[in-house]
Amino acid sequence: MNHLLNYTLQIADNALILGHRLSEWCGHGPILEQDIALTNLSLDLVGQARSLYQYAAKVEGHGRTEDDMAYLRDEMDFKNVLLVEQKNGDFGRTIVRQFLFDAYHLPFYEALQRSHDETLAAIAEKSLKEVTYHLRYSSEWMIRLGDGTEESHRRVQTALDELWRYTAELFQPSATDEAMLAEGIGVDLGAVKSRWESTVAEILRVATLQQPDSNWMQNGGKAGRHTEHLGYILAEMQYLQRVHPGAEW
Amino acid sequence: MAVISSLPTKDEILGILESVCDPEIPVLTIIDLGIVRGVNIDEAGVEVVITPTYSGCPAMNTIEINIRAALEDHGYPNARVKTILSPAWTTDWLSDAGREKLREYGIAPPVRSSQDKLALFQTERKVPCPNCGSTATEMVSQFGSTACKSLYRCTSCLEPFDYFKCH
Ligand SMILES: [Zn+2]
Numbered sequence: 391m392n393h394l395l396n397y398t399l400q401i402a403d404n405a406l407i408l409g410h411r412l413s414e415w416c417g418h419g420p421i422l423e424q425d426i427a428l429t430n431l432s433l434d435l436v437g438q439a440r441s442l443y444q445y446a447a448k449v450e451g452h453g454r455t456e457d458d459m460a461y462l463r464d465e466m467d468f469k470n471v472l473l474v475e476q477k478n479g480d481f482g483r484t485i486v487r488q489f490l491f492d493a494y495h496l497p498f499y500e501a502l503q504r505s506h507d508e509t510l511a512a513i514a515e516k517s518l519k520e521v522t523y524h525l526r527y528s529s530e531w532m533i534r535l536g537d538g539t540e541e542s543h544r545r546v547q548t549a550l551d552e553l554w555r556y557t558a559e560l561f562q563p564s565a566t567d568e569a570m571l572a573e574g575i576g577v578d579l580g581a582v583k584s585r586w587e588s589t590v591a592e593i594l595r596v597a598t599l600q601q602p603d604s605n606w607m608q609n610g611g612k613a614g615r616h617t618e619h620l621g622y623i624l625a626e627m628q629y630l631q632r633v634h635p636g637a638e639w
Numbered sequence: 640m641a642v643i644s645s646l647p648t649k650d651e652i653l654g655i656l657e658s659v660c661d662p663e664i665p666v667l668t669i670i671d672l673g674i675v676r677g678v679n680i681d682e683a684g685v686e687v688v689i690t691p692t693y694s695g696c697p698a699m700n701t702i703e704i705n706i707r708a709a710l711e712d713h714g715y716p717n718a719r720v721k722t723i724l725s726p727a728w729t730t731d732w733l734s735d736a737g738r739e740k741l742r743e744y745g746i747a748p749p750v751r752s753s754q755d756k757l758a759l760f761q762t763e764r765k766v767p768c769p770n771c772g773s774t775a776t777e778m779v780s781q782f783g784s785t786a787c788k789s790l791y792r793c794t795s796c797l798e799p800f801d802y803f804k805c806h
Contacts, residue, residue: 423780423790424780426780426783426784427781427782430783431782433695433786434694434786435695436695437691437694437696438694441694441724511725512723512725512727513694515724515725515727516694516724516725516727517694518727519727520693520694523782525759526759526761526781527781527782529759529760530760
């Protein structure tokens with residue numbers, strides 16, 4: 391297995407699938423400012439995915455392009471974690487999913503900046519600035535909704551309880567994660583985990599939310615075993631390229 | 640179009656690039672914005688090195704096309720444009736002229752500050768209103784019409800305005 395290719399795709403697929411999910415909010419945000427905010431986050435993530443797919447295509451060296459990576463791979467080829475493919479639900483649920491991922495994404499990129507792979511380090515340096523805004527945004531909304539009305543509190547607590555099962559996978563190293571760490575290219579997920587735990591504990595405390603105590607966890611995304619939702623995302627996202635191969639605009 | 644045979648100087652090329660504007664904020668040239676990171680000139684032609692403001696900046700393709708077109712108009716066909724990501728763009732690279740142009744255009748330029756840009760929460764900055772100069776302003780949303788701007792409003796003159804955020 392080409393671990394560098396696989397590793398780049400893991401990072402890229404997380405960014406693309408979460409970016410696509412957020413783009414579904416375009417025109418549906420609860421108010422105009424939040425509609426714009428969610429689509430700004432989406433644009434950043436899709437931009438990061440593009441840089442990563444361009445690099446993946448180069449690493450692979452088979453003449454595929456960034457578009458082939460995004461539009462012509464199947465479900466089992468996608469290596470994103472299960473968390474990012476979960477449905478948007480209401481605004482509160484989208485915020486919870488975003489927060490749980492941002493709290494991982496930021497220390498992940500921070501560490502990846504020191505990668506021995508120059509391209510991944512450069513992409514991480516660039517993306518880190520953007521992800522800093524994302525975590526600030528989702529943290530502020532976690533607090534506002536958690537410590538808001540009875541209704542908003544109930545909704546985010548429910549979303550937190552439901553999405554919690556997808557958090558352990560973020561830190562479970564795949565064979566690729568391990569190989570890349572050993573080569574000084576990849577990130578130590580154990581260190582990322584302790585940063586994540588302290589961010590999550592702190593924000594949940596301020597937001598008056600209860601950290602779920604369930605240890606029942608789901609995984610499989612990094613190995614291409616996805617929840618039912620990814621197929622629907624790809625069906626919509628890839629439709630045009632599948633029906634009109636090579637279409638450009 | 641005149642084709643020039645002798646090699647141009649770097650300053651000549653930078654002078655031509657002064658005519659290329661940011662398609663989203665057309666009062667700024669790409670030089671003002673600080674995204675031109677280098678100019679390389681050799682027998683093979685001119686190469687311009689640029690860096691994006693944000694990863695998903697949709698203007699980058701247009702900017703690349705416009706750079707090549709401007710150079711071709713001035714007699715340098717087949718210019719190459721190379722994109723680099725590191726060092727990552729920062730608003731510290733925005734020129735003083737650029738900051739003044741933004742203010743005149745109605746966009747508040749980034750406030751210079753020593754705040755840690757990577758801190759989780761930040762104290763609200765005093766952003767002067769580009770319309771009336773009052774500092775009685777408040778942030779509406781940290782995300783605006785383009786990736787590089789936040790939405791503010793002025794409580795003195797009641798005008799909403801864009802703030803080119805510190806990055
Ligand atoms: Zn004013």
